[in-house]
Structures are given as C-alpha cells and as structure tokens.
Amino acid sequence: xxxRQIIRFGPDHALHGTLHLPEAAPTKGLVICAxxxxxxxxxxxxxxEMADLAAAKGATALRFDYFGTGNSKGRFExxxxxxxxxxxxxxxxxxxxxxxxxxxxxxxxLGATLAFxxxxxSEVDFLVMWQPMVSGEEFYRLNIKRQLLRQMLTxxxxxxxxxxGDIIDLDGxxxxxxxxxxxxxxxxxGRAQANTPPTLIVQISFTSNMAADLRALADACRPKxxxxxxxxxxxxxxxxxxxxxxxxxxTSNWLDRQ
Amino acid sequence: MAERIxxxxxxxxxxxxxxxxxxxxxxxxxxxxxxxxIDSVRLFEIVIGLEEIFGISFEDDEFSTEAFETVAAISDLxxxxxx
Numbered sequence: 001x002x003x004r005q006i007i008r009f010g011p012d013h014a015l016h017g018t019l020h021l022p023e024a025a026p027t028k029g030l031v032i033c034a035x036x037x038x039x040x041x042x043x044x045x046x047x048x049e050m051a052d053l054a055a056a057k058g059a060t061a062l063r064f065d066y067f068g069t070g071n072s073k074g075r076f077e078x079x080x081x082x083x084x085x086x087x088x089x090x091x092x093x094x095x096x097x098x099x100x101x102x103x104x105x106x107x108x109x110l111g112a113t114l115a116f117x118x119x120x121x122s123e124v125d126f127l128v129m130w131q132p133m134v135s136g137e138e139f140y141r142l143n144i145k146r147q148l149l150r151q152m153l154t155x156x157x158x159x160x161x162x163x164x165g166d167i168i169d170l171d172g173x174x175x176x177x178x179x180x181x182x183x184x185x186x187x188x189x190g191r192a193q194a195n196t197p198p199t200l201i202v203q204i205s206f207t208s209n210m211a212a213d214l215r216a217l218a219d220a221c222r223p224k225x226x227x228x229x230x231x232x233x234x235x236x237x238x239x240x241x242x243x244x245x246x247x248x249x250x251t252s253n254w255l256d257r258q
Numbered sequence: 259m260a261e262r263i264x265x266x267x268x269x270x271x272x273x274x275x276x277x278x279x280x281x282x283x284x285x286x287x288x289x290x291x292x293x294x295x296i297d298s299v300r301l302f303e304i305v306i307g308l309e310e311i312f313g314i315s316f317e318d319d320e321f322s323t324e325a326f327e328t329v330a331a332i333s334d335l336x337x338x339x340x341x
Binding site for chain 2: 158
C-alpha cells in the first residue's frame with residue numbers, strides 16, 4: 001500500500017481530499033472525480049483501489065469530496081454542477097502545485113461528465129471517463145425512477161417524487177431546483193470539442209457492444225478517444241463486492257501510455 | 259417463430275443481473291424478489307432493460323410490487339403497455 005496524505009485545499013480550504021503518493025518521485029498526477037449520491041458511496045472502494053494502483057505505478061492520485069459532500073465543507077444542497085467543476089479545477093490546481101508536469105482526470109458517472117466539461121474549459125493533459133453520464137435529462141429521469149422503485153419495495157407502491165419549497169428530493173438527496181435544472185441541461189456530445197485531450201472512454205456494463213450514446217460521444221470528439229467495453233457489474237450501483245480488476249487493468253495500461 | 263415475451267424477459271434478467279443460471283431455470287411464476295434476492299437496485303436494472311428491449315416507459319403509478327413479482331406479471335404489464 002502506498003503512502004496517503006489527507007489534505008484541505010481550494011478556496012477557504014473548504015475541500016477535503018486524500019493523496020495517494022508513489023514511493024518514488026511522481027511521473028504524473030491523476031485527479032479522481034466521484035459520481036453523485038448513492039453511486040459515490042458504492043464506488044468509494046473501487047475509486048480508492050484505482051487511486052492506489054495509479055500511485056503504485058508512479059502517479060500521485062487525488063481523491064476528493066465535492067463542496068457540500070463527504071468531508072468537505074458546505075451543506076448537501078450546496079452541491080451543483082457549476083460548483084463541482086470549480087472544485088475539479090481547484091483539485092487540478094493543487095495537483096499542478098505539487099510540481100507534476102502532467103495532470104489528468106479520471107471520473108465516473110456524473111464525475112466523468114463534469115471532468116469532460118472541465119477539460120473543455122481548462123488545461124487537462126489526459127482524461128479517463130468511466131461510464132460517463134451522457135444526458136442530464138436521462139440521468140434525472142432514471143434517478144426519479146430509482147427513487148420510485150425504492151418506495152415501491154418499502155411501501156408496496158410508489159408514492160411519487162417529493163419537493164419542498166426550493167428543494168427537490170432526488171433519490172434521498174436534497175437538491176435546489178436550480179441545481180436540478182443544471183443537471184438536466186448536461187449533454188455531453190453537445191460539449192464535445194476539437195481539442196479534446198487524450199481520452200479513454202470505458203463502458204462498464206453487461207454487454208461488450210458499445211451503447212449508442214457513448215458511441216455518439218466518442219464520434220463527436222476530436223481527436224477520437226480510445227474506447228473500451230468491459231463486461232462488469234455496474235459497481236457504482238451495487239452494495240456488495242464487485243470484482244473491478246478488468247476495469248483497473250484497462251485503465252492502468254492506458255494511463256501508462258500517457 | 260417469435261420468441262415469447264416471457265423468455266425475452268428471463269434472458270434480460272439473467273444478463274443484466276449477472277446471474278449464474280440459465281434463463282430456462284427461471285419459471286414464469288417464480289417469486290423473483292425472494293428467489294433471486296432482487297433489491298431496488300436490481301429491480302432498477304430490470305425496469306431499464308424492459309424499457310430498452312420493448313420500447314416502453316413506465317408511469318409513476320405503475321410501480322407496485324405485484325406488477326414485478328414474477329416474470330408472468332411483468333409480461334402482462336409489458337403486453338398491456340404494448341396494446
């Protein structure tokens with residue numbers, strides 16, 4: 001196991017992060033962007049293991065909590081995509097401040113989407129997207145559906161989505177209406193640009209055939225990203241253990257070439 | 259001959275839930291939640307699979323435990339949505 005260090009960074013040191021450090025001088029940096037809500041909880045261990053693997057291969061990896069989540073300051077309803085992109089930029093700045101020449105991002109789900117958007121606006125040397133959330137509208141629809149199914153199993157029948165004043169309950173997580181509108185407006189192919197950094201898109205699902213939305217995203221990027229379709233349980237949606245070694249290996253091999 | 263809806267549902271369940279069984283091992287009237295330990299997360303995968311395969315979309319008031327209790331019940335729901 002590589003050494004780790006807890007850090008506070010960003011404006012007012014509001015953000016909490018964990019550095020996974022290599023034994024020797026680091027060759028590059030990797031900022032890791034978690035998904036949202038329940039998915040972040042389920043993905044905690046795999047993202048930790050990926051960070052440790054990156055450090056074992058010579059990179060400094062930084063896992064962090066978005067403002068309003070985890071051990072970072074703020075209330076959950078302060079979470080917003082625009083703010084989260086600022087947090088990613090702060091994490092990138094912290095990593096670059098460590099003297100790392102190349103710093104990239106690895107994101108999962110909404111984290112991958114935010115990483116992609118950040119890369120469109122800021123200097124990012126490489127990008128790994130694990131099962132990016134391509135359509136915010138669809139993301140919202142599916143979260144509501146998951147909430148209804150949970151209600152159904154608890155009460156026998158779905159009770160419907162809840163909102164109170166400015167706050168919408170999204171599968172147990174309070175979000176401001178403005179934040180929900182920001183989420184719904186996210187659309188990755190529309191954000192694709194001609195200056196995408198070297199990118200790896202990893203589909204993690206039950207099939208080795210790439211989904212149409214991810215293919216469209218890959219086709220919209222220039223230069224064209226590398227893609228991997230890995231048959232693996234969607235670990236960010238599972239409570240129990242999932243063997244993610246195929247995902248780690250594919251990612252690690254690609255990172256070695258950056 | 260067209261594949262039965264029930265068989266399509268069973269194949270989808272086995273594939274998406276990474277079950278180590280054959281779709282034929284699932285009986286039409288098996289209690290899915292109990293026999294295959296289907297929680298809300300797994301049920302979510304089934305609903306997404308149904309929407310994708312059959313091109314349907316479920317309304318909020320269609321989510322009841324009876325509707326998803328067995329493959330036969332799910333099949334009835336799908337057929338009703340396709341009418």
